[in-house]
Structures are given as C-alpha cells and as structure tokens.
Amino acid sequence: MPPRPSTRPARRRRVDPIYALFLFPALALFTAFVVVPAVIGIFYSFTNYVGYGRWSFLGLRNYTTLFTDPNIIASYGFTLGFAAVTVVVAQVIALALAVALSRRIRFAAPLRSVFVIPMVISGIVVAYVFNYLFSNSLPALATAVGFHPLEQSILGNPDLAWLAIVIVSAWQTIPGALLVYTAGLTAISDDLYEASALDGASSWKQFRSITLPLIAGFIVINTVLGVKGYLGAYDVIVGLTNGGPGTATSSVAMTIFGGFTGGDYAYQMANATVFFIVTVVISVAQLLVTRGRTIRL
Template identity: 80%
Template structure:
C-alpha cells in the first residue's frame, strides 16, 4: 500500500515542463510525418495517380511489385550498397578517430579539416566528384598509362557503384568520426597505462579496451549509417543518375520516379515495403548488438 503510494507520488513528480517541450514536436511530427505516411499507405492500396478519381485495388500493387525485376534490382543494389558503404565508412572513421585522439601534431587542425565534407550539401559534392571521375581521373590515368581507369568509372556498369560508395563514405565519415572521437575521449587514460604496464600491445589495447568501451558508439553509427545509406538519392542523382542502364538505381530513386511518372500508388506501395524493410534492418541491428557494450 505504502509502496504504491510512493510509486504514484514519484510518477506525479515528473516535471510538467518536459511535456511542454515534447508536445509541439509531437504535433509537428504527427502532422508532417505520421499522417502523410498513413495517407500514403492507404493510397498504396488504390490506383490513385495524385488527382481525380481512384478506386480500391487491395494488395495488387504489392503483388506487381514483387514480380517487377527493376524494383527487385533496386533493392539488391541499395542493400548491397548500404552494407559495403557502412563497413568502409565505419572502418575509416574509427581509424581516423583513433589517430586523431592520440597526441599527434596538428590534431585539432586536422579534425577541423576532416569535418568539412559534412557541411557541404550532398548534391554539390556529387557534382564535384562527377567532374573528377569524368574528366580528371581519366586524364591522369591516360597520362600515366593506367589502362583500367582511362575510361570514366561512371560510364562502366560494373564499376559505377564504387563511385557512389566512395562519395557517400567521404561525405558521411566526418559525422561518424565526431561520434567516435567523443567515445574515445570518454575512455580513461589509466586503463591504457595499466594495460601497457602489463605488456599489452597497441593492437591488443584497441581490441580489448577501445572496441568494447565504444561498442555503443559503433552501434549508433552503424544504425544511423545504414539508415542513411538505404535512403541514398542525391549522391546518385549527381553522379550517375541511376545509370549506366539501371545499374545504380536506388529504391529512393524508383519511388521518386513514381510521382512524376503517374505511378503514384504503385510507388507508394514500394515506399511502404521500403519503410518496413528499413525498420526491420534497424531492429535486427539493435537486437544483434544488445548487451555487447561494456560499461565501466
């Protein structure tokens, strides 16, 4: 009895100001994200083109979706791309973060330099790299006589995806780098000193101290990274436009094509499936890494 009263009293003590902070955001989020999403999901069950009359179709858009090779290809490309890019970007970001938190020369300056890509808009970065890949790189390759790169990789269906990995990684490494830097500075230095006295090599220190203690940061970076890469759009538009052929068409690009192509309802079905896929991947990541992080 007293326990319950205590509990209730504690619950009542929640600062009302928190709700004041929460409610506007919640209202805006509901009005501009949740309700439109629900409307979109509803229209995915119809033949709506964006205006005028429509009729209810049930699940036939979904059935058509799963037999459409172009849609399936875009999922294959997007998932593969996200996987490769997250590995590449996280590895480089972690390596850079470790290097930059050591007492090396110009660490502060370098940290600032490395963060620059983050503040430049994706489409601008993509166009700049487009020029490098189309003109500079082939020119250099021709000058030094390196055959494979004399033709731009953007025009090669087997290699074009690499350009998107490179640019996406280049653009997202700084964000991950910042998170890792924060994680690394939170590790007390005496752990390293103690282990050094016990004769641990730097590699052993990295494996047994650094990685377990920043596992939470790795998790958050990977989830945010994968989520971001799954929605890849602007970088592709600026680099390859989804080509050559449809080799680099991402799911987001096929969805967006539906708005201009009169395929609104069909691509809404695609968007709904994509939402579920993205959510499932995030949940799977959280479950797979749950409890792995070590607390000091």
C-alpha cells in the same frame, strides 16, 4: 531497530500540465505533416491513383506486382548491397582516423577540423564535384600515366559505377562517425593503456582488448545511423550517375521519387510502404543484435 519499509504504493508524481502545452504544437505538426500523409499514402497504395483525378480500389495487386518487377528487385539489391559495403568502409576508415588523431601527435587539432569539412558541404554539391573528377580529371590522369582501366569514366561502367557512389558516400559520412569515435576514445582513461603497456601488451592487443570493447556502444550508434542514412541515399546518386548507366545504380529512394512524378503514384506508394517495413525490420534486427552493448563513460 531500523524502520520498517512502507507497504503503501508510491504516489505517482503529478506532471505539470504546462509540459503538455509545450508538447502539443510539436505533436500536432508531426501528426499533420508526417502521420496523416503517411496514412493517406498507404491507403492509396491499394488503388490505381496516379496523383490526381479519379481512382479505383485494386486490393493487393500493387504489392504482388512489386515482387515480380525486375526493376524494383534490382533497386532493392543495389540499395542493400551499397548500404552494407559503405557502412563497413566508412566505419573502418573513421575508426582508424579517430585512433590516429587521438595519439599525441603534432597538428592533431587542425587535422580534426580538416577532416570534418565534408560533413558541412551539401551532398548534391559533393556529388557534382566528384562527377567532374571521375568523368574528366581521373581519366586524364590515367591516360597520362598509361593506366588503361581508368582511362574511361567509371561512372559509365555498369560494373564499377557503384564504387564511385560508395567512395563519395563514405567520404561525406566519415566525419560524423569520426566525431563520435573521437568522443568515445577521449572517455577511455590513459591509465588502462599505461597498465597494459607495463604488462607488455602490444598496440594491437591494446586496441583489441581495451579500445574496441570500450567503444562498442559508439560503434553501434555509428552503424545504426549509417545504415539508416545509406538506405535512403538519393542526392549523391542523382548527382553522380542519376541511377545509370541504365538502372545499374538506381536506389529504392530514386525509384519511388521517379514514380511519383511519372504517373505511378499508387504503385510507388506500395513500394514505399514495403521499403518502410524493410527499414524497420533492419533497424529492429540491429537493436536486437546489439542489445546490452551500451556506452560506458
């Protein structure tokens, strides 16, 4: 007869105290430089503090004012819309490039190296370079070929300036997504494609029925990371438009930082608190929607 399973509860493995010793410095630094300042900032969001001097308690006045402030509402609208458009553009292009580079083509390895160059360049440097291109090179080229819509810089057009920000942000973040997708495609066995080809499956059907389901987890990773990064966009916008024309491309991050140096410390701390809650809600919603779509290697 097989031995009867033991009914005694399993003994919990004792954790060596040395692990806590190594964990303590990082935890102490995180608490001192992240948690404590955040708690202090949230406290000041209920006051009229300007960053120095005396202050008095205002209750929820800063928060109620936020929801009727047209500049704040416009910054949220721009930030959320920009993040949604850019994450779609960046993921589609990155996935298309990854699929193309995963084929047995000549110079695939050097091309991968070229495509990741934007990832290692500072965002503010990229923004200033594209600022010059959009303000000078592109209008000059459009004038030379007689394409009137682009003879003036799109950075000065309130209706088109956001497109420049989408283009530059996507250009800078596509390499990171490309690397993730390349790793996912590499993990898919060639036998699956060979078997489907014998059954007469077209390239599109292979992509839809094999590639997409097997890299779903990688798509989730890139989408979550992309949305997180775009919601906090700051340097690219500063280098391209500085929030202009007017406040047409002013993001939430720019509004918050501008308030810190403009005497609206408490008001913008309330804005930062609300933005933190919005970001958490979006992140949790993404995780709930994508629950179960894990990476299978």
